[in-house]
Amino acid sequence: NAGVTQTPKFRILKIGQSMTLQCTQDMNHNYMYWYRQDPGMGLKLIYYSVGAGITDKGEVPNGYNVSRSTTEDFPLRLELAAPSQTSVYFCASSYAREGPGSYEQYFGPGTRLTVT
Amino acid sequence: QQPVQSPQAVILREGEDAVINCSSSKALYSVHWYRQKHGEAPVFLMILLKGGEQKGHEKISASFNEKKQQSSLYLTASQLSYSGTYFCGPEDFGNEKLTFGTGTRLTIIP
Numbered sequence: 563n564a565g566v567t568q569t570p571k572f573r574i575l576k577i578g579q580s581m582t583l584q585c586t587q588d589m590n591h592n593y594m595y596w597y598r599q600d601p602g603m604g605l606k607l608i609y610y611s612v613g614a615g616i617t618d619k620g621e622v623p624n625g626y627n628v629s630r631s632t633t634e635d636f637p638l639r640l641e642l643a644a645p646s647q648t649s650v651y652f653c654a655s656s657y658a659r660e661g662p663g664s665y666e667q668y669f670g671p672g673t674r675l676t677v678t
Numbered sequence: 679q680q681p682v683q684s685p686q687a688v689i690l691r692e693g694e695d696a697v698i699n700c701s702s703s704k705a706l707y708s709v710h711w712y713r714q715k716h717g718e719a720p721v722f723l724m725i726l727l728k729g730g731e732q733k734g735h736e737k738i739s740a741s742f743n744e745k746k747q748q749s750s751l752y753l754t755a756s757q758l759s760y761s762g763t764y765f766c767g768p769e770d771f772g773n774e775k776l777t778f779g780t781g782t783r784l785t786i787i788p
Contacts, residue, residue, distance in 0.1 A: 593774055604680070604765060605720070605778040612774050620775065652719055664774055666710065667767075669719035 563588050566670035568653050574676045575643040583638040583673050585653030593656045593664065594636040596620075596628065598649040599672075605652065611636055612658065643677045650674050679703050681768050681779035689785045690756050698751040698782045700766030709742050709749040710767035710776055713760075720765060724751075753784070761786045 569584045587594065592613045597605040607620030611630040625647060627639040636655075640647060654667040681702045690696055700709065708727045712720040726742035726749055738760075739752045749768070753760055763783045767776035 595775065597778075604781045607775055607777070610775050621777070658774070664708070664769060664776075666722035666725060667712075667720075667776070668722070671719055 565589065566653055566655055566668050568651075568670035568673050570673060571671065572674045574678065575640075577643060577645065577677060579643050580639070580641050581643070583640070583651055583653075583675075585636045585638065585670060586634050587636075587653075587655040587668070587670075588634065589655060589668065590633060591655035591668070592633060592658050593667075594630065595654045595656075595667065596626075596636070596638045597652045597654065598622065598647075599652060600649050608638065608651075640675075645677050648675060648677045679777075681766055681777060683764075683766060683779040683782045685782060686780070687783040687785075689787060692758060692786055692788055693755055696753045696756060696784060698753075698764050698766075698784070700749045700751075700768065700779050702747045702768040702770075702777075704747065704768065704770040706742075706744060706747055706768045707771050708769045709740075710769065711740060711749075711751050712765045712767060712778075713762045714765065715762040723764075756784075756786050758786050758788065760784060 566587045595610040596608040606622045609628040611617045617628050651673045653670040656667045657665040684699045711723040714720040742749045763781045765781050766779040
């Protein structure tokens with residue numbers, strides 16, 4: 563299994579441009595997440611999904627959009643990029659637990675995005 | 679509100695012990711712990727569930743005080759490979775998501 567894969571690894575955007583960060587997992591996990599991590603800081607949840615066709619906002623959703631048409635894929639769309647979106651973006655996935663609580667999250671290698 | 683971890687940073691000599699604390703303002707169902715090495719993705723260490731069930735690996739242990747909404751991670755006889763930033767991820771009731779803590783940077787020196 564490849565686990566969680568993300569593309570691209572690095573990207574430089576100009577202010578106002580748009581792009582899609584790709585995330586794919588091959589573990590048949592139904593939960594998927596997008597986080598951003600600013601330099602020297604912790605992880606902030608952008609969006610998450612509990613299954614195909616279902617998405618919900620996290621702590622910092624402004625400026626981003628997501629879709630989940632399949633179990634495997636969870637792309638993150640940046641519209642009108644701003645310097646404040648310069649960050650490392652991590653995608654993660656996990657199994658759903660029967661009942662409350664969740665299983666461990668598996669993270670992709672990250673996408674380092676710079677907006678200038 | 680972001681969970682608070684303490685200390686923010688700690689430097690240890692190889693073989694010494696460390697405790698990392700995590701405090702949340704919410705009633706918790708579980709607490710996850712992850713370690714992130716510089717330039718890499720976070721990696722799962724352990725889950726502590728309400729009621730005492732614990733899942734994890736490596737020679738690292740943890741505790742979960744549900745009433746105080748706190749968790750502590752214990753690293754004994756630290757090894758060089760333990761260096762990195764440790765994040766707690768408390769999970770409150772009814773949510774399928776974690777709110778990660780502020781992080782604790784651990785440096786192990788020979």
